[in-house]
Amino acid sequence: MSADAANRGGGPAPLPVTVISGYLGAGKTTLVNRLLTEAHGRRITVLVNDFGEIPLDESLIVNRDGDTLSLANGCMCCSIGGDLFDALDRILEARPRAEHLVIETSGVADPAKVAQIAMAEPEMALALTATLVDAANFEAGLADPLLADTLVRQVRAAGLVVISKADHAGAEATAALAERLGAMAPATPRVEAAFGALPIEMLLDPAEAPAPADHVCGPDCGHDPAHDHGSHYRSWSWSGPEALDAAAAEALVAAEDLGLYRLKGVARTPAGWVEFHRAGRQSSVRPAEAPADGLSRAVAIGFAARFDADALEARWRALLV
Amino acid sequence: MPETPTSETVVYRARKIVTMDPNRPEATHVAVREGRILAVGGPDCAAPWGGGRLDERFGDAVLLPGFVEGHGHMMTGAMWRYVYAGDQDRVDPDGNLHKGMPSAEAVVARLKKAAADIPQGEPIVAWGFDPIFLGGERLNRRHLDEVSTDRPVAVVHSNFHLLTVNSKALEMAGYSRDTNVEGVARFANGEPNGELQEMAAMFPILRRCRIDFRELSRREPAVRAYAKSAMRCGVTTATDLAAMLEDEDVDGLLRITASDDFSLRIVPTLVFRDMAPTDFVARAQALGKRSSEMLRLGSVKIVTDGSIQGFTARLKWPGHLGGQPNGIWNVPPAQLFEVIEALNAARVQMHIHTNGDEASEVTLDALEAALCKSPWPNHRHTLQHVQMAGEDQFARMAAMGVCANLFANHMWYFGDAHYEMSIGPDRARRMDACRSALDHGVTLAIHSDTPVTPMGPLTVAWCAVNRITPKGRVLGEAQRITVAEALHAITLGPAKTLKMDAEIGSIETGKKADFAVLADDPLSVAPYELRNIEVLGTVSGGRVFMA
Numbered sequence: 101m102s103a104d105a106a107n108r109g110g111g112p113a114p115l116p117v118t119v120i121s122g123y124l125g126a127g128k129t130t131l132v133n134r135l136l137t138e139a140h141g142r143r144i145t146v147l148v149n150d151f152g153e154i155p156l157d158e159s160l161i162v163n164r165d166g167d168t169l170s171l172a173n174g175c176m177c178c179s180i181g182g183d184l185f186d187a188l189d190r191i192l193e194a195r196p197r198a199e200h201l202v203i204e205t206s207g208v209a210d211p212a213k214v215a216q217i218a219m220a221e222p223e224m225a226l227a228l229t230a231t232l233v234d235a236a237n238f239e240a241g242l243a244d245p246l247l248a249d250t251l252v253r254q255v256r257a258a259g260l261v262v263i264s265k266a267d268h269a270g271a272e273a274t275a276a277l278a279e280r281l282g283a284m285a286p287a288t289p290r291v292e293a294a295f296g297a298l299p300i301e302m303l304l305d306p307a308e309a310p311a312p313a314d315h316v317c318g319p320d321c322g323h324d325p326a327h328d329h330g331s332h333y334r335s336w337s338w339s340g341p342e343a344l345d346a347a348a349a350e351a352l353v354a355a356e357d358l359g360l361y362r363l364k365g366v367a368r369t370p371a372g373w374v375e376f377h378r379a380g381r382q383s384s385v386r387p388a389e390a391p392a393d394g395l396s397r398a399v400a401i402g403f404a405a406r407f408d409a410d411a412l413e414a415r416w417r418a419l420l421v
Numbered sequence: 422m423p424e425t426p427t428s429e430t431v432v433y434r435a436r437k438i439v440t441m442d443p444n445r446p447e448a449t450h451v452a453v454r455e456g457r458i459l460a461v462g463g464p465d466c467a468a469p470w471g472g473g474r475l476d477e478r479f480g481d482a483v484l485l486p487g488f489v490e491g492h493g494h495m496m497t498g499a500m501w502r503y504v505y506a507g508d509q510d511r512v513d514p515d516g517n518l519h520k521g522m523p524s525a526e527a528v529v530a531r532l533k534k535a536a537a538d539i540p541q542g543e544p545i546v547a548w549g550f551d552p553i554f555l556g557g558e559r560l561n562r563r564h565l566d567e568v569s570t571d572r573p574v575a576v577v578h579s580n581f582h583l584l585t586v587n588s589k590a591l592e593m594a595g596y597s598r599d600t601n602v603e604g605v606a607r608f609a610n611g612e613p614n615g616e617l618q619e620m621a622a623m624f625p626i627l628r629r630c631r632i633d634f635r636e637l638s639r640r641e642p643a644v645r646a647y648a649k650s651a652m653r654c655g656v657t658t659a660t661d662l663a664a665m666l667e668d669e670d671v672d673g674l675l676r677i678t679a680s681d682d683f684s685l686r687i688v689p690t691l692v693f694r695d696m697a698p699t700d701f702v703a704r705a706q707a708l709g710k711r712s713s714e715m716l717r718l719g720s721v722k723i724v725t726d727g728s729i730q731g732f733t734a735r736l737k738w739p740g741h742l743g744g745q746p747n748g749i750w751n752v753p754p755a756q757l758f759e760v761i762e763a764l765n766a767a768r769v770q771m772h773i774h775t776n777g778d779e780a781s782e783v784t785l786d787a788l789e790a791a792l793c794k795s796p797w798p799n800h801r802h803t804l805q806h807v808q809m810a811g812e813d814q815f816a817r818m819a820a821m822g823v824c825a826n827l828f829a830n831h832m833w834y835f836g837d838a839h840y841e842m843s844i845g846p847d848r849a850r851r852m853d854a855c856r857s858a859l860d861h862g863v864t865l866a867i868h869s870d871t872p873v874t875p876m877g878p879l880t881v882a883w884c885a886v887n888r889i890t891p892k893g894r895v896l897g898e899a900q901r902i903t904v905a906e907a908l909h910a911i912t913l914g915p916a917k918t919l920k921m922d923a924e925i926g927s928i929e930t931g932k933k934a935d936f937a938v939l940a941d942d943p944l945s946v947a948p949y950e951l952r953n954i955e956v957l958g959t960v961s962g963g964r965v966f967m968a
Contacts, residue, residue, distance in 0.1 A: 124753055149695035180694070182665040183635055185624055192628075206695045208750040216621035220602040221628070222595040246754050246783060249747050350599070374599065384601045 114225035115192065116305050117201045117218035121211035121254050122232030123241055127264040128204050129154055131232065131303070135202055136160075136175045140300050143174035145191055145198035149206055151179050184214075192223050200227070200304050208250050212257035219377075219384050226379045227305045228362065231258035235269035235277050235292075242280075252284055259361065259380010261290040262298065287356055287381060289403045305362065336409040339397035342420040343368040346385070349376065349419050354383040358415075359406030365398030366391055370421065430454045430473030431963075432466065437942050438484045441912050441927040451484065453934040456963035461928055478965070482957055483942045485908065486927050487657025487935030488878035491826045491915030492772075492805055492868035495661040495689075498647030499637035500548050500872055504535040506576055507549035511875065514649035516968060525552075525560040528576065532568040544573040544590075544630035551579040553838075554891075560585045561608070562615025573630050580873070581634075582731060584623045585616045594625035639670055644677050648685035652966045654877040655937030655956045657686060658916070658925055662772060662805065663722045664689035671711055671718070678715035684959055684966040686715050686935075688919050690722040690772050693752070698763035705769045714962070717921065720770040722805075723760065724751045726780035729808060729843050730835045734777030736809070742845040748777060758787045765791035770920060771802045772826075778809035785817045792821055803918040806870075808852050809844070815854070815861040824864040824918045827853040829885040829910075830874040836890035850897035855885045859906060866915035867907070879943065882907035883952035904948050936960040938967070 122128050132146050133154055148154065151169055154177065163170040167187070169177040176198065180187045191201060201224070205211050211229045218226040231254045234241075241247045255261060261281055266274040274292065281290055291298060346369035353363055353376045363378035366388050375388035378400075391397075400412060431453050438448040438461065445461055452459040452467035459473075460466040467473040498514065505511055505519040506528045512518055522528050528550065536545050545568060552559050565574040565587035573590035577583075591613050596602075598611045604622030608614045617623045627633065637643055651659050664670070666689055678687055691705050701721070709719025726748050727733020732741055733748040740747055752760070764771055765788070773788075775781040781804060788802060803824040807814075808831060818825055831839070831853055839849040851857070858865045867881045885907045888896045902910070916926030925933050940955035958967035 124755065150697070150700075152697060152700060182694075185620060185627070186633070186635070188624070189628055207753045207756070210749060213619075213621060216603050216619075217624055220594075220605075220621050221625045246750075246779070250750060253746075346599075350601075385599050386595055386601075387597060387599065 112197055112223075114223055115197060115201050116199075116227040117203060117224050118227050118303055118305075119203050119205060119211045119214045119218070119229040120232065120303070121205045121209060121214075121229065121257065122207070122264075123234065123237075123247070123251055123254070124207040125237060126207075126232035126234040128232055132177075132202065132204050135300065135303070136171060136177055137173070138300060139173075140304070142304065143176075143196070143199045144202060144304070145176045145178060145194075145200070146202045146204065147178050147180060147184075147187055147191065148204045149180050151177050184217075188217065188221075188224075192221075202303075210250075210253050210257060212253075215257065215379075215382060219382060222386070225364075225377050226382060226384070228259050228303060228379050229257055229382070230260045230262055230303055231255055232262045232264050233277070233281065235263050235266045235274050237265075238277055239273070239280075255281060255284050255288070258285065258288055259382065260302065261285065261288055263290060263292045266292045289361055289406065334404050334407055334409060335399065335401045336407075336412055337397070337399040338413075338416055339395050340420075341395055343370060344396065344419045345369070345421050346371055346374065349374075350383075350385045352415055352419060353378045353385060355415075356381075358408055358412050359402045360400055360412065361402045361407065363398065363400040365396070367396035367398065368394075428455055430459060430467055430470060431476050432464075432473040433479050433484070434464070434475060434477050435479040435484045436481055438928060439908065439942065439944060440929060441486050441909060442929040444929070448928070451928055451934075451936075453960075453963045456934055458928060458930055458932050458934050460930055479938060481940075483939045484928065484960075485655070485937045485939060485943070486912040487925065487959055487961065488655045488911050488937050489866070489915035489919065489921075489926060490651065490656045490659040490868060490871065490876055490878065491803075491866040491918050492662050492828070493659050493871040493876055494638070494663065495643060495647050495687075496634050496638040497650055497872040497876060498643035498645070499634050499640075501646055502637060502642070503577075504532060504545070504547040505549050506531065506547035507579060508551055508554040509875075511549070512653060514646040514653070516653065524555055524557045525564050526557070528560060529564050529567050532565070532574065532576075536568055542572065544575060544632070545569060546575050546577070546630060546632055548577040549579050550576045550585070559616075562587050562591060562613070565615060573626070575626055575630055575632065577632070580730070582620075583616060583618050584626060586626055587615060590626050590630065591615060593629045596625075639673075641673065641677055644674065644687075645683070647687075648683055650871075650876055652684045652959045652961075653956060653968045654879070655939065655959055656876065656878060657684070657935035657937070657959050657961050658919070658921065659685055659687060659876070660772075660919070661687060661689040663692040663724070666691050666708055666718070671708065671716075674716050675711065675713055679713065681964070683715065684961040684964070686717065686925070686961070688717040688720070688921075690720045691718075693721060693723045693760060695752075695756075698760040701760065702763050702767045702769060705764070706767065709769075717919070720772060720919075721764060722772045722774065723757070724774040725757060725784055726750060726775060726777050729776050729831075730838055732843065734809075735779040735783075736777040736844070737779045737782065742842060747779070750780075754783050754787075757783065758790060761787040762791040762794060765797060765800065765802070766795040768797060768800075770800065772805050772918075773802065774805045776806045776808050778811065778814070781807050781810050781814050785814060785821070785823070788821060788823060789817070798822070801864075801918060801920050803866075805868075809848060810854060810857075811851065812857055812861075815857045815863055818858075818863045819861040824866065825858045826866040826868050826915065826918055827855055827858065827885075828870060829853050829855060829867040829881050830869050832884045832888045832890060832896050833880075834874045836888075836896045837892045837894065840890070840894060840896065851900060852896070853885070854897070854900045855902045855906070855910065856900040859902060864914060864917045865906075865910045866918045867910045868915070877952070878911035879954055879956070880952040882911050882943070883949075885910065886948045886951060904943055904951065907951075908943060934960055934963040
């Protein structure tokens with residue numbers, strides 16, 4: 101790679117990144133297998149510690165090359181090998197570049213540290229940090245003084261907590277766990293998932309989940325802006341020629357009180373174009389190239405039970421200058 | 422040029438030979454044949470073997486067993502590709518002295534000078550920088566903009582966790598006042614000041630400047646530089662204690678280390694990463710079959726926690742002095758039990774990194790469980806760093822036959838920081854408790870963890886003997902050891918931790934002719950002068966390498 105090619109503006113659009121964390125047995129491998137093999141129509145690259153652990157259907161594998169498995173559907177599975185940063189560099193250099201990168205962290209990793217990489221690197225954009233919590237064993241882990249702080253750290257770093265194995269644990273234990281998680285990370289959305297029930301877009305980029313009609317909803321399209329994108333979440337979007345107040349926009353992107361879960365977009369500000377991302381509790385704003393049509397645009401999503409799209413709309417309008 | 426070992430018997434006369442062999446602690450002559458020690462004693466020691474040619478080149482020197490660096494990293498050899506920016510004088514692998522720089526301004530002047538020799542378009546990269554030892558304004562992008570405004574300038578700090586860059590590099594990474602990334606340090610006005618903390622914030626710069634020490638350290642120049650650096654401090658056997666050891670790496674290492682002009686026995690240990698224990702065992706065993714005279718394979722490294730100075734070690738109560746959260750596990754404790762059991766059952770020797778006392782405790786629990794299940798006399802599993810172990814943990818190590826390789830250099834390099842900031846006076850005073858280890862009968866080695874601190878066994882020994890900090894504290898007088906004990910801990914001690922004590926670590930008949938050639942006698946100089954003894958070179962398998 102030449103230094104210039106990696107410079108901002110010269111390269112392809114940032115690679116969206118989902119970080120998947122969770123202690124041993126929380127179901128990360130099952131989830132990764134699903135991301136690699138399900139018909140989601142995207143070329144996903146999954147970065148794992150060791151692909152020997154993933155029960156991939158051999159018939160799907162079209163090529164093996166050292167640390168990389170290529171699948172018939174265009175997905176790839178890479179093992180970290182010696183060093184996470186080397187592996188990320190390889191993935192960013194690969195052409196064609198993946199459409200989405202999923203990083204499976206080790207059972208004791210602090211996912212916030214991995215998420216920071218995606219936030220810092222201009223060629224990556226953090227879509228989500230999801231922490232899987234094993235409903236059947238999480239309480240026991242919290243009772244282990246060697247582990248408790250690690251598990252709490254993983255939950256606090258998450259933009260989405262996925263409660264797995266609720267069927268094993270039973271309704272009562274799962275409810276108690278939900279309460280526990282709520283106390284640990286009050287602003288973080290949780291979903292219970294036997295995995296079949298979790299829409300894959302929620303893990304990749306919920307803001308890109310297909311709308312039921314073949315268009316992107318906006319405030320003027322006549323659709324109910326709170327319409328259903330699956331029972332879990334609702335979306336909001338906006339586009340227009342106006343410029344935004346940069347500082348106020350940064351504050352709104354980071355707002356904790358709207359039930360906002362994912363927000364992304366590009367906007368003109370008096371100081372130039374910026375792109376902004378909100379993923380769970382982390383947000384970033386950074387300089388960007390102007391889009392060809394000169395329009396600012398934003399799309400957001402939140403959980404149906406929490407996300408106040410009307411409030412977001414009102415506060416967004418107030419940003420326009 | 423080194424000399425090829427022959428069947429000829431050469432009798433070296435020295436001012437003094439410190440053998441570390443209790444049967445003959447001192448001598449004046451050593452006879453060498455076929456790269457090994459034939460006899461030790463006086464002028465006629467070779468007479469019973471038919472005599473030999475007298476060689477007096479070491480007549481004014483003192484010979485010791487070649488030093489053994491039981492915990493170092495090959496990356497040491499990769500650093501000199503870049504400009505040195507540390508505050509201490511340092512000698513490069515080719516023997517050139519690089520003066521330490523006392524201020525940010527001095528670093529800038531050095532970089533300006535170096536920039537002229539670096540091809541246009543290439544980044545200007547420096548290493549070894551440590552702001553805590555410098556006065557004046559902390560190095561920032563304004564300083565480095567004086568070096569260049571149109572090419573990236575990057576100064577890697579000695580701990581590898583921090584990087585200071587110029588405005589051009591910040592621009593390449595897209596860092597501005599709007600950046601919302603942890604670890605991008607700022608001026609009071611909110612603009613990034615050029616200092617980047619931890620890998621996430623450093624990655625965009627390292628990537629764009631193509632700075633990759635790990636990759637560099639796999640190449641032949643780094644391997645050769647590592648050997649030369651080792652020779653300059655008397656080391657004839659050194660570990661590379663956390664290697665990936667891909668097949669092509671091993672091919673290269675076998676070839677390079679076998680050449681006649683190569684002075685270092687290297688012991689690379691395969692590093693454990695998150696994988697099935699059975700697969701890891703199989704990898705280690707396959708590597709063990711590829712060992713050669715100069716390259717020893719088959720043992721492994723497991724990293725359990727982080728570092729004390731980085732607040733990432735796993736500590737027992739009362740934890741960090743400033744109330745920082747406990748550190749990180751690199752391997753989940755449950756998995757640690759599994760992998761230690763599998764390795765021990767397969768008779769694979771382990772070097773296990775444990776910095777904090779909680780990490781040591783859990784590791785000892787896992788070793789005890791594994792050894793109960795599958796007893797292995799003389800396993801020599803070794804805890805590496807094991808800096809916070811107390812009497813209780815040394816007692817357990819002794820009972821199980823676990824060795825300790827203590828990071829004695831911490832006294833000097835981080836001792837004041839531990840006392841004042843990380844863990845407080847009580848535990849700082851008993852850090853790297855060499856006395857306790859020896860009193861419990863634990864096999865003791867001491868190390869530099871180069872490049873974390875510079876390789877130099879005499880300096881490590883000096884630290885263990887004196888336990889003095891830069892601020893003049895004696896950090897735990899009760900844990901001081903004698904010079905003789907410290908010399909053991911840089912020769913036979915580490916040789917035992919590498920299971921090589923039948924071959925190296927002392928000057929006695931049958932062992933390899935591996936010597937450190939010193940200008941003075943460590944047992945005669947004042948203990949405080951230990952680190953000032955000049956190293957003249959080494960003998961490796963009977964071949965002489967002079968600095």
